[in-house]
Amino acid sequence: MIEELDEITLMEDDEGQDNLYEHLRMEVDRGQQAVRIDKYMSEHVQHSSRNRIQKAADAGFIQVNGKPVKSNYKVRPGDVITLMLDRPHYDTTIEPEDIPLEIVYEDDQLMVINKPAGMVVHPGCGNFHGTLVNAVAWHLRDLPTYDPNDPSVGLVHRIDKDTSGLLVIAKTPEAKTELGAQFFNHDTHRSYHALVWGNFSEDTGRIEGNIGRDPKDRLRMAVFPPGTEVGKSAITHYKVLERYGYVTLVECRLETGRTHQIRAHMKHIGHPLFGDERYGGTEILRGERTASYKAYIQNCLKLCNRQALHAKTLGFVHPVTGEQMDFTSELAEDMAALIEKWRHYSRNTEIS
Incomplete structure (x- = not known):
């Protein structure tokens, strides 16, 4: 239920x-x-x-x-x-599925995985197979202490289907409890790389605003004034990495971890993620209205057919050894190609 x-x-x-x-x-x-x-x-x-x-x-x-x-x-x-x-009752038992995983780190307590864009993290409505959890169940199928249907082990946090990047999986209840507490208390270190529409007048910034379900669209989150009873408090810090005139590559560091936090916060300040259809990022929000520019944008959207967001770094304290663990992942190929395309465009185009 x-x-x-x-x-x-x-x-x-x-x-x-x-x-x-x-x-x-x-x-x-x-x-x-x-x-x-x-x-x-x-x-x-x-x-x-x-x-x-x-x-x-x-x-x-x-x-x-x-x-x-x-x-x-x-x-x-x-x-x-x-x-x-609006869907039939479905058996939500998680079955192991032989799906390749990019494992960045693994020991007897946890795994760190670099998730590709397009992979759903956990079975849910319309996505009962082919998820990261199914793949992890297959990888750990010979580990007698790991039951993929036991909520005391497994996913510690989630990222969106069309976001690529790092996730941590707990193999034991003790590891999940300890890691879960670190995420709850905001003791983890997480940063994302995002390509967003528009330029910034400043190099760094802080976004604070409660995040809750958008009353006009149940599939989207909206930002509400901090301190209100609507939504949950959320804070995002951003830093400009590269400017391409009409779009900007930024690093986003999360103080909190709310659903669609970066996507909603960036939309809120007028800089939707490039390619993020849910939040208006597939519209041409900056630049000329020429036919050639429109064609260029369409080519960019085909090159990276998703929101341009990657969970770049992940840091936490190991639940058993107490050692600080820090991981970094390379950008997914589609997002890296998109950024390179914008680099080339900005170097060879006079942008007003």
């Missing part, structure tokens, strides 16, 4: 709710006092939370007696509550 609700606002299709499938059915007990449905379900459905139930209701997936209700609906005795999702 908890995994199903967790995917509701992260689905990658927008086909609506023409075909809904029942995932849960329950009847309200006789003698039940009137209480909000989100409170009732959070108390009666195992491994779920009130927040996730509210999201399900907002998306129209909670029904009472066959009709969608909002999270403030008050249940009555005899009400039949159903959770209806």
Whole structure:
């Protein structure tokens, strides 16, 4: 149940709710006092939370007696509550799959992996096979203490499907607990390289703003004023690495790790990531409106058909030895080629 609700606002299709499938059915007990449905379900459905139930209701997936209700609906005795999702119930058991991995480091406690762009990290809506977790399960298939379906081991953090770069996997519960605490307390060191639209007047900067689900687009995050109750606090530091006139290569260092943090923060300050369709980065936001320039941009988008974002460095303290571990990865080939194309363009073009 908890995994199903967790995917509701992260689905990658927008086909609506023409075909809904029942995932849960329950009847309200006789003698039940009137209480909000989100409170009732959070108390009666195992491994779920009130927040996730509210999201399900907002998306129209909670029904009472066959009709969608909002999270403030008050249940009555005899009400039949159903959770209806826009995909069939799927067995989420993680099976090992023979998928190549670029392993940067490995010992008996953890693995550091350089994930390619296009690979989903964890099975979810529409992506039940071919994920990083399936590949790790295959790599560790002969390790009797590693169960890919045990949440106490495995992924410590995530990066987006179309973001390339470094991730750490915990092989033992002790390693995951210790590493998870470091990420929670912001004791890790992570930096990303991003190609963004526009030039900057300054060489460094700091972006602070809460990140939460965009009320106008459930697949996108939005930035809200810091200190408000909307979203979660997020801070990104950036430094200009190279300027190409109409786009800029920047290094982003995370103080926090929120969903789509860099993508949403850069959009918020007027510098969407190049190629980031979800946040407007596939539009021509800077430069001339000539046919040749438009063709050049289209060629760039074909060369790197994703947001130009790479998890470049990762640093943490080893959960057992206490040693500081720092890793750096080379840019993915498509992003490196895109940057070189812009370098050449800026050197040979007079940019106003």
